[in-house]
Amino acid sequence: MTNQSLLPQNVLEIVHTAIAVSDLQHQIDFWQQVLGFTLEGKAEIGGSLPEDETGVPGIRSKIAMLSKGGQTIELYQPVAPQGRETYRPSPVDIGSWHLALKVTDLDELVQLSAAWGWRVRGKVAVVEEGPGPVGARLVYLHNTDGTILELVELPTAVRER
DSSP states (O other): OOOGGGHHHHOOOOOOEEEEOSOHHHHHHHHHHTTOOEEEEEEEEESHHHHHHHOOTTOEEEEEEEEETTEEEEEEEEEESSOOOOOOOOTTSTTOOOEEEEESOHHHHHHHHHTTTOEESSOOEEOOSSSSOTTOEEEEEEOTTOOEEEEEEOOHHHHTO
16 A cells, blocks of 8 residues: 555656647647747657557657647657547547647637637637636637647736736
């Protein structure tokens, strides 16, 4: 039995968030040109390491590591084995997830993202009561790969702190 008081100490930090994509270069370009991430490197990986880690025989992927603000995103395009599916969850589906990004001009980013195939999932919403920052503007974007991004524009008073 593990001592419950020690468990939180075992997790030090988030290493990266990985997102499966259908077109790696297109997504690299979007994350760099629209979201301002820096490309740290690209590779193609396969063999025993990813097979052992994922439990998927014959797995092979093209990967790219991008960073911004101390966070790292791994974009990966599976190239083997065949028979992959695309998962397009609704935000209420168990197992769905999204990545929230703090932004300064939500409307401009929505417009720029549309040219890259990202669509508004609902509509822009405004936080009217806590626990979130009152006045913040929020919107979910999604693309054809099923990835969901939340853009969060804080009210001016909160941004200036």
